[in-house]
Amino acid sequence: MNRQELVKEIFRKKSFLCVGLDTDINKIPDFMKGDKDAIFEFNKAIIDATAPYCVAYKPNLAFYECCGLDGMNALEKTVNYLHGAYPKHFIIADAKRGDIGNTSAMYAKSFFGNLNVDALTVAPYMGEDSLTPFLEYKDKWTIVLALTSNKGSHDFQLTEDKAGERLFEKVIKKTQQWGTEDNMMYVVGATQGQMFEDIRKVAPNHFLLVPGVGAQGGSLQEVCKYGMIKDCGLLVNSSRGIIYAGHDEHFAEAAREKAKELQQQMQKELEAL
Numbered sequence: 001m002n003r004q005e006l007v008k009e010i011f012r013k014k015s016f017l018c019v020g021l022d023t024d025i026n027k028i029p030d031f032m033k034g035d036k037d038a039i040f041e042f043n044k045a046i047i048d049a050t051a052p053y054c055v056a057y058k059p060n061l062a063f064y065e066c067c068g069l070d071g072m073n074a075l076e077k078t079v080n081y082l083h084g085a086y087p088k089h090f091i092i093a094d095a096k097r098g099d100i101g102n103t104s105a106m107y108a109k110s111f112f113g114n115l116n117v118d119a120l121t122v123a124p125y126m127g128e129d130s131l132t133p134f135l136e137y138k139d140k141w142t143i144v145l146a147l148t149s150n151k152g153s154h155d156f157q158l159t160e161d162k163a164g165e166r167l168f169e170k171v172i173k174k175t176q177q178w179g180t181e182d183n184m185m186y187v188v189g190a191t192q193g194q195m196f197e198d199i200r201k202v203a204p205n206h207f208l209l210v211p212g213v214g215a216q217g218g219s220l221q222e223v224c225k226y227g228m229i230k231d232c233g234l235l236v237n238s239s240r241g242i243i244y245a246g247h248d249e250h251f252a253e254a255a256r257e258k259a260k261e262l263q264q265q266m267q268k269e270l271e272a273l
Contacts, residue, residue: 001090002139003182004224009055010089014267016232018056020239023065029251030221039074044081049256052262055233056090072183079115091117098123098130105133112137119143124171128178135179142184144175149189149212160268172202181205185259187188190218196226224269
């Protein structure tokens with residue numbers, strides 16, 4: 001999915017919601033846990049319930065890898081289900097990959113070639129040769145970690161050099177030499193609030209993937225106030241706040257209501273552009 005197609009879907013659905021499929025086998029409803037295909041069946045129910053209200057899904061690889069082959073099979077089935085049933089939804093593999101060039105090339109082949117997702121999160125710490133293999137795939141997106149929502153983000157990302165430039169600013173400026181606003185996004189945590197103003201000074205036109213709304217306490221209104229641009233430029237993710245909204249046989253309906261609630265808030269923000 002290219003940028004034009006993504007923007008078209010955002011304004012058609014009046015939503016820039018990304019649903020995070022962080023499916024923890026220990027947190028799904030008890031009545032599903034005996035099913036060998038429980039992870040996929042849970043995901044399928046969540047997807048069917050929330051698809052009208054979101055434009056993207058983001059499975060986090062850790063929740064699948066920890067379950068071994070069964071987990072990876074569930075991930076593949078989830079992605080294939082999205083391709084078949086909801087082909088206009090943007091699929092992000094949240095894997096935070098990044099290694100020396102030949103290793104990154106294999107990661108890129110795995111996610112963009114074999115799994116055929118639209119986007120992959122990457123860690124930029126190892127520099128240009130670790131990112132370029134991902135950027136070589138047409139109509140695929142590399143989503144670079146820039147300013148994250150976790151407490152530890154302050155340990156490195158906000159450190160300044162002698163000229164007062166913070167590390168996250170240096171990362172954003174440097175990576176723009178390798179990719180473009182049509183194939184690169186940045187991860188910026190919703191809990192960073194007004195920092196989105198600083199992000200937009202160095203990345204005025206790039207899409208931002210924004211985790212942290214909902215369970216982590218980020219404010220959608222603040223994100224939009226400081227981060228939204230004319231074609232939206234945001235994919236705001238909610239994981240636990242949606243997929244674990246309910247814990248019984250009505251869990252999918254509860255997820256639908258949470259997704260709908262966020263979509264309605266997003267519609268207001270888009271209409272105010």
